[in-house]
Amino acid sequence: MSKNLPLLTAAPAVRADAARNREALLRAAAELIERCGVDDLTTDAVAARAGVGKGTVFRRFGSREGLMASLLNHREEEWQASVISGPAPLGPGAPPMERLLAFGASRLRHHREQATLIEAAGSTWGENYAVLGFVSLHVRMLLAQLGVQGDLAYLATALVAPLGVPVLRQQIDHGGMSEEQVLAGWADLVRRVV
Amino acid sequence: MSKNLPLLTAAPAVRADAARNREALLRAAAELIERCGVDDLTTDAVAARAGVGKGTVFRRFGSREGLMASLLNHREEEWQASVISGPAPLGPGAPPMERLLAFGASRLRHHREQATLIEAAGSTWGENYAVLGFVSLHVRMLLAQLGVQGDLAYLATALVAPLGVPVLRQQIDHGGMSEEQVLAGWADLVRRVV
DNA sequence: AGGCGAAACGGACTGTGGTCCGCTTTCATT
């Protein structure tokens, strides 16, 4: 006669102190980054500020990069929400082509804003299958709505690739392009593909 | 009355011992990687095997990643040579479209072969402007020969982006695509753009 | 309430990337 049937609750019984520490660590990390920048963030400092031991950082996030990725995940979820249920043309309601172009613009801006954090998250972020999967699935859906023929799974990832942080770094910070130029180029690319 | 006018010799007077140590370190690194893999390579071990102090590693290469990048550079130069003066269709002599498709296939294979080293080189590699510049310039030239209109500088980088190591990792190692499938998808992408 | 097993905690410890500075080597000049 258990009060809560474990299988009915989605959460897999996370202990209360674990959840509390997790939040404390994320908050501490965000505050320290705001103050000192991403590069000077040490795991010792995060643990101290959160009032927990260093081991807890690694128990919860696996690595320094994992901590960065978790911070990113929060902002990424907000972004995904604006794609799923936000206002058109990024959200639903606009014609597919408009949505696709709005997607590119928004993704580019998002990546530029989070660039340093994404780079600090390193491969941990690249392996975040949930994020990559959502993005390419969304593009794939729009391509299908546009009636594009061919290997849509490939085309979706190929269209998303030029919006990645390293490419943008090269084009904008190294190659002297402006964000507008990059966006115009991407829009042109999309129109050729469709 | 100097024997050698410094301005006439291209080399900026690299001291003999410096050059010798540089080669010794590169050889030691390559041997240790072959034996133990990239991940288990420590700078201490490289220095010891090369018979030099650890400081020398960092004087010559700046960082562990810089050492990896230098190893890559060697193989990259060989690859570039095969593009500039190797046999067609990768090298000159074939029609532009054939060359472009051969470029994609060769670049994909090259990236797959060097993937672990490229990942170990991290941002140092991504900032290697010479490599990025050569690749996108080559594609840009082929696009021009094909009579493509538009922002060729952008299109070149956008076509190269889906051949990057992280994208290939996602598609092939995570997403279940085969190399053939990726290559076919890329060729399709190119044909749509042209 | 109280007891029990599992999960989480914390902080000392380790391994490695990267720095620093006094000493050595090179080489152009005489």
Added chain:
DNA sequence: AATGAAAGCGGACCACAGTCCGTTTCGCCT
């Protein structure tokens, strides 16, 4: 060949990511 100064060298040293294990906390069950 001698010389002097600049370039290079080496290895002790430091900071920080990540591990390990004895101790503490949680929450379920009687």
